[in-house]
Amino acid sequence: MTYQTLCPTDLITVLMTLGHEAPHVALLRHDQNTPTFEESHHSLQQSLCHWAETLTHCPIGYMEQLYTFSSFPMQGAIPHIHITYLALSPSHPHACHGSLYQHFPWEDRRSETGNAQLAQFITAIEQWATHHPDRQSRIAPAFGLYDLPWDDTRVLERYELLWESGLVPRTLPTAHTTPHGDDRRLLATALSRLRARIRYSPAVFELLPKAFTLLQLQQAIETLSGRFMHKPNFRRLVLHQNLVEETGAYERFTAGRPAKLYQFRPAAMASCYLGSAFLPIEAAH
Structure with a gap:
């Protein structure tokens, strides 16, 4: 008779919010505080969403399954399974891991420090790939080498190559780690997914207040992508695609001319392609 050992499984929600200069993240571990499954919840995701909102007091507008990881706490031990979800909220939880660019500074192309570190990494990783065609074929698209463009969605590929x-x-360069040390890979996966999502879905609007200015929308895209946008062209793209509509109100307490407040148009759900802005309207350095 063959006996099968069940793998320990935990549930992790990666809650993303927008900080002033970077995406912020809180890792909510459901192995420590098991969510309550209620009859009214028709799915595991719905139960986790309710639990995360109750725990953080942050409304979650969007949630999806992110990835299923496995790890081995010690050699010869059975693997641990980590089922992860990505959640987005316009509110900022009190307990969080802080800025994602604290963990991946080279991903913020707006930062002189980040760009300097990236340049050092590129020099080192090109040396690592010398005389290894397979390595060269992997680092080229990941780091935008040899005339290939920089792809901001390749966060996980860059991190895994650097590791x-x-x-x-x-x-992670903080005390907030799991016993398995997989948090950095998890966060890289989440940032990759989020950067991809804002290209072809209205995910960015789940991180903004219901009413926002076009400048706030631009800054949100810049914060998530780690790149500056060309302001006039970005605005033309957003307005041309009819992604937003005026609310009739203006932002208060601002110097100079008050800025119009906009809101996302639900009718634009199927045609939200802000990602087309990334290369054509990136601001010149």
Whole structure:
């Protein structure tokens, strides 16, 4: 008779919000505080969403399953399974892991420090790939080398290459780590997914207040992508696609001419392609 050992499984919600200069994140571990499953909840995701909102007091407008990871706490042990979800909220939870760019500074192309670190990494990783065609074929699209464009959605690929080449550690540069040291990989996966989502879905609007200015929308895209946008062209793109509509109100307590407040048009749900802004309207350096 063959006996099968069940793998320990935990549920993790990666709650993303917008900070002033960077996306912020809170990791909610459901193995420590098991969510209550109610009859009115028709899915695991709905139960986790309700639990996360109750725990953080942050409304969650969007949630999706992110990835299923496995890890081995010790050699020879059975694997641990981590089922993860990505959640977006316009509110900021009290307890969080802080800025994502604290963990991945090279992903913020707006920062002189981040760009300097990225340049050092590129020099080192090109040396690591020398005389290894397979490595060269992997680093080229990940880091925008050899005339290839920079793709901001390749966060996970860049992190895994940097870890494989010995340039960054697997654990986070903070005390907030799991016993398995997989948090950095988890956060890289979440940032990759979020950057991809804002290209072809209205996910960015789940991180903004219901009414916002066009400047706030532009700054949100810049914060998430880690790149500056060309202001006039960005606004033309948003207005041309009819993604937003005026609310009739204006932003208060601002110097100079009050800015119009807009809101997302639900009718634009199927035609939200803000990602087309990334390369054509990126601001010149």
